[in-house]
Amino acid sequence: MMLQQIYxxxxxxxQYELNKDLHFAAAHFVPAEEAGKCRLLHGHTYYANVTVAGDELDAAGFLVNFAVIKQLIHTRFDHSVLNDDTESFDDVNPDRFPTTEVVARTICEIVQKHLDGTANRPQCxxxxxxxxxxxxxxxxxKRKAGSHVG
Structure with missing residues (x-):
């Protein structure tokens, strides 16, 4: 399926910006009284767009291979219960509940961890x-101290 959306x-x-669209099906619950019905286990088809930018291309002429981004996220989260991924989420610290905000941040952190190990070191x-x-x-x-300022 081709997603045609302007983000x-x-x-x-x-100089370069790469965008990868992907989707994954996952269940979650938000373990907070304030979450109302979302405290109960339920599922979504999440649609993600990951933006990677940098000035240098790698030996293949890529900022990062599109397939690598999909593999990092889809393999980990598709057809899963996000709450079971205790490396990324937990049921005690609200900063680690699998809310949309925290899942988005987690995707960024997973991608950036991979990018930090590449020679051209682009940024998510x-x-x-x-x-x-x-x-x-x-x-x-937020940009790290000493990095480019836009």
């Missing part, structure tokens, strides 16, 4: 994560 642009100073500058047809979240990591 909000991440402001960055880099934005993750757009749609949880339902009417609800989505955008996560943009």
């Amino acid at each position: 909000p642009a991440a402001n960055h100073p880099y 500058v934005q993750v757009y994560l749609r949880e339902t047809p009417t609800s989505y979240c955008i996560y943009r990591p």
Whole structure:
């Protein structure tokens, strides 16, 4: 399926920007009284757009291979219960509940961990994560001290 959607642009100073769309089906629950019905186990088909930017290409002429981004996220989360991924989420710290916001941040962190191990070291500058047809979240990591300022 081809997703034809315009995503909000991440402001960055880099010459190249790559965007990868992907989707995964996953269940979750939000272990907080304030979450209402979302405290109960339920599922979504999540649609994600991952934005990677940088100035240098790798030996294959890529910022990063599109397939690598899909593999990092789809393999880990598709047909899973997000709460069971205790490396990423937990049921005690609200900063680690598998909410749309935290899942978007987690996707960014997983991608960036991979990128940090590459020779050209591009940056994951934005993750757009749609949880339902009417609800989505955008996560943009703050720039590290000493990095480019856009």
